[in-house]
Amino acid sequence: MTTKKKSNKAENPVTSKQGKSVIKSQKTWLRRITIIGAKLAVTLFFTLAIFTIYLDAKVQQTFEGQRWQVPAQVYGQIESLTIGEQLNLNHLAKSLKLNGYKKVRTVTASGQYAQSAHRIIIYRRSFAFPQTDIVSSANATQLTIDVSAGKINQLFIDDVPVTSLQLEPILLARLVPNNKEDRILTALEKTPTLLLDTLLLIEDREFYHHQGISPLGILRALYNNIIAGRTVQGGSTLTQQLVKNMFLTQERTLTRKVKEAIMAIIIEVRYSKDQLLEAYINEVYLGQHYANGIYGFGLAAKFYFGTTLEELNSAQIALLVAQVKGPSYYDPWRNPTRAKERRDLVLRLMFEENFLTVEEFKQRVSSPLSIRKDRRFKAQEYPAYLQLVKQELNQLLPSVQQKNGIRVFTGFSHLSQQFLEQTVANQLTTLEKKYKQTDLQAAMIVTDINSAEIRAVVGDRKAGYAGFNRAINAKRPIGSLIKPAIYLAALERYEQFNFATLLADEPITLTNGVDTSNKQGEQAEKAWQPKNYDGKYRHQVPLIDGLVNSLNIPTINLGMALGLDNVAKAIHLFGFDEDIVMRPSMLLGAINMSPLQINQLYLSLANQGYAEQAHTINIITSNKGETLWQYQASNAQVISTNAAYLIDYALTQVAKTGTARSLTWRLKNNDVAGKTGTSNDLRDSWFVGYDNQHLVTTWLGKDDNKPTGLTGSSGALVLFSDFIKKQGVMNKTRIKPEAIATTLFEEKTGHAVSDECDNTKAYPAISAGITVKEGCLKEKVDERSWFEKLFSD
Template sequence: MSNKNIKSKATKSNKPTKTADKQKSVTARIIIFLAKLTIASLFTLGIFLIYLDAKVRQTFEGQRWHVPVQVYGQQQKLQIGGQENLTAITESLIINGYENVNYVTRVGQFSQVADLLTIFQRPFDFDDGASHAQQLNIEIVNDIVVALQIDKAAVSQLSLEPQLLARLVPDNKEDRVLVSLEELPSQLIDTLLLIEDRDFYHHYGVSPMGIVRALFKNIRAGRTVQGGSTLTQQLVKNMFLSRERTLTRKVQEALMALILEFRYSKDQILEAYINEVYLGQNYANGVYGFGLGAQFYFGKSLNELSPAQMALLIAQVKGPSYYDPWRHPKRAVERRDLVLRLMFEQHLLSLVDFEYAAESPLSVRAHRRLAKKKYPAYLQLVNRELNQYLSSFTQKSGIKVFTGFSHRSQQLLEQSVNQQLPLLEKQYKQKGLETSMIVTDIATGEIRALVGGRESGYAGFNRALNAKRHIGSLIKPIIYVAALERYQQYNLASILDDKAITLKNGSGKKWQPKNYDGKYRGQVSLIEGLVYSLNIPTINLGMSLGLNNVADAIKALGYQHKLQMRPSVLLGAINMSPLEVNQLYLAIASKGYYRKSHTITKIISSKNEILWQKKQTGEQRLSGEAAYLLDYALTQVTKIGTAKSLTWRLNNKEIAGKTGTSNALRDSWFIGYDNKHLVTTWLGKDNNKPTGLTGSSGALPLFANFMKRQGVVNKIEEQPPGIVVTLFEQQTGNAVTEECANTVIYPAIRAGIRTSKHCLQEKVDRRSWFEKVFGD
């Protein structure tokens, strides 16, 4: 055989081998590529999982939600022997959403039989720790607490649940009430898991069997009755992801669900879901979580819901808009009844309870909108103080803010304004009168109530905080107490000139002030100048003291702004808000002891840790003796002076106060106080036009009307050791003996008394010889 033929055969036999090798090479390259792709994919997936894990942990272990600030009113504490009003307590309970019943059987109810009040109080976190639901028995006889019981055990004191004033919703417009798993009724939890994820405690975040089961049930029902997503997936969707429906988002949802299940316990996930699930829309604010959902739909706490209400609330998870009970009641009833039937089938309801629940109406609140902030003027001041104490970030962490707010005082204040302003406008032929009133507890400085205008509930311009007006004669007590502090020189009997005067300012312009009645009395005593609010004696006294000394007294009582002193300031030509005036008089009403007036008493975190608490500290800004003398004079103002109409308006109750009127009758003021409350009242017009009202004809009737409604606690005079009752000669103001004629008795500071043995006129004994021998 030739070499040529042999080579040809060899060539033919090598061709299949080369092809196979080539195929193997391609296969190897594909395998390597796939291996690399797999590695790269796994690496990418790993990086992505690390990212998702970090995202989950950052949210779940940090501040999960921006939770509204919850603002509460005064926390009322009752103790044996304390003075309390049973009617006021029951009114408070009704305002706080408690139901008045014949027999108390569940949380949120109360009953009253004669002097005995029984309350089934909701769980609430009080100062001494978390409190469970408990039954309170309170017996009050003649406004005195005689017996107290908690769960039938006698106690010496107890606390009532404070009123929730408002929920200050954060910028993201998500509103929720955080609840713990322990607070939830077991029936609600069992039903939720039955409807949304019955295998919750048996899967790892994703449930293939659940998807198949849901698909089968939906096909059999001919509509969607059950979802395929686990409760964990729903939580991921609500907490971490957008609402878009894409495959990428669904994969991300599943991965994050697996991470959640790996990182956290089932109970933690369930509690987060309960607080995160979207349940409706309260206009601009979304309603999130079952805690707020119960309030939004029924005006109740979760523990107060009936089985039918629980079923309706869980029905909303499916679609709050589609099953909206206000807009689509028929759909809502159908969905609720479906939930009830499943509850019955799974033995979560008895037959009797199922039939009763299925036949019951929806029983949602009459109006969709959650109650607006009822007391916006007061809450504006709360907000102002809150911003001083906490950052905006901390304010979104579910904090509770406790205040000194008294709903009863607030209601009475608003009632007085609504009644009196129209009467004053009609009587004095005026229009557009506005007002502001502030009620402060003298002992603590806590502001109990506040009105910023005549329209209650209006959230606009707050005159109590922001209206800067001339304070008129309200400045006078500060001038007089500055004099009384100089006890070596002044006392209540000191003589002041009341004659025409002319003063010049720096540019030579003349000022000729007059008394309100245009009369001059020649000379008057210091107490007469204050009691009758005389301008000329006050100016003479202020100029004698020195304007700088008067400025020091104003600042000592709490005015914090710069003062430009000039003679006209002595008659109140200085602009202050009612809140600033209230602060000045708080020290006067509390016997010279200065404390800052405030609304907020305490702020606690969502974990019941105290973040800030008002310290009951202050200082003595006026001497006790001078404060006592001023208090004595202001009490005389209400008996014989410019506020003497209070004697018949308040039936001769012991009260102190001062009227104030600015130029041209533009501002009408009255500040009064009894043994418990200081009340600041302003009345005027926003355009600063004359009102035709003095302090005694305008603001004083408003004050009196409120005090009559609230009830006056008579002032109790405690005379300091340094005060002595002294005889003074009226014409000279000197302390004299009983031998002198034309005398008057006033309290005075003992250290400043120098008794004179000389009289302008000695007392003449006009008794007959018989009376002298045998007595009167």
């Protein structure tokens, strides 16, 4: 027994050593695993921390910086109405229709108007007006306008009498940025409550209770979808959807899901729920308009229904919310049945949550989709005008700032543009038939004289043509349009020239540059023998007749007497900023200008001598309403008050007795002023005319520069007359300056006289430059017989 025990004792030390070795080995591996795990955990923690810091910086940079490249919104004229002003109610109603207002019997909602013989009631939509002298409410407002004898006699805003009010401008265009994302930024407080409630009901019921991600929400959505047998509720929170749309791509990977979850938590910590919800309603993708994506509910309302968010009914709201699930799958144009089923499902859920009454639910669920007939937004309808807007905008703001959702307010008149396009379309066809011409083209510009705002532009005979803009880019010889600048330069020298000053009208020969046809290659001056248009010579004529009847020879003699340099200075003073080749032919309009340049040249003549820059843009504001730029009138007087009155008088006579005298019967003796212009071989037909409010510049010609068969009076003047009749003539009124007096002049001598003689005529003249002679010219009587006269030297 003893021996056996000893043998057991001899084996135990070995077993014990092996066991200790195993235990020690296990502890070593456990320690190693623990250390490695700790290191990995620390590494993962720091990696996750660094990654979170990176994502946090990315979130802040995007969310607190420029979140979106938002199209610049270009608006037309903000029309102000004031008691005492003239107003045509039919014209106003037409403008409202063009701006999407509907005529009704009784006005009950924004976007409607009602009209009677002497009153119009407008429920103006809510609109954030820029800061102006007239303070307007941004909320939807009822306006009442009473008219008597063609003038406004009463104005009311929500039944409160006022002296002036403003009308909502029309949205001309949205200048979409390069990323092709189009949206209308909408503030949370401007979003209909029903839309917000329905959105949260369908997409994220626990939005105001979770912290960015919601596991319970995912389980609840899964359960509801199984019960319904279809997808009726999403699993991602609105915050996750916002993160995916704003920061991430559409790839389906685990990495993206991790990023989405982390960023959702970050964004929830940093920003309030209201901020996130506002970002979502502006960021969510809701459709595709060809190359441009439709983002946000504001633009989606325009895209699907052609209206604003505030004017949506419950069925339309349901369809918009339905689009969140899949704008392509539920496209109402391509898949109307599928879209209606989804809309009706949303309506049923709205009803179950008591968002709708029984009656409203029945009515809406049985209603059609009521989307726009054509999914295509209208192309930019006024490309010629918008080209001017873009040119000015690029001069005023850098391109980066233009993508911040700025609002650009212009002087565009929708009504004037419509009249202008109608005139060009109708009259060019008529002229082509009458004069057996083809391929006539036109350009017209309408400018408000007092404000220098360009109201309308046509750059092609085809309305809405987006190609070559002749109003801006077609530079053609201006012909006799140059003459008022020459005569004005003379009238400013009132001690030397007045309307009765006699100008020679005899054949003349001048040198006009270099004769390049000299076969010997010598530099010889080319002889120039200009003629009057009718080929006649009158020996001498009063200065005013030279302008009123557009006589070439008297004009050349006057220009040469003044000096070509002085004539060029006068042209530059009116706003023409290009170099002028100094040669006598410039006096007959051998200068190429665009209609826009001519419009600027005549604006100071029509504006009593004040040179304001013709422009389209009045105000530019940020998306928060801050004024970024505003047009400031220069009030620079470049023509003396006296000379401005005299040239205006002469241009009025042009329309009464001169080359534009057909206006007396075309406009039924309404008072306007203007000047005709015709280039060599009847290649260009010009007319610039104005009443008391509008300056209208008109050009007719052919792109291949072939003759048109039209003079200024037989071509361009006809278009001016047709447009101004449609627009409504505002008869010219001009107060005579104290320094101007109506004076008698002898026609044969040009002398001012005190007595009314047989051959005298009265003209307005600057008194300080007139020396009145007593008595009349007594002609010497030739007492010779006819026989003596016949054979005398």
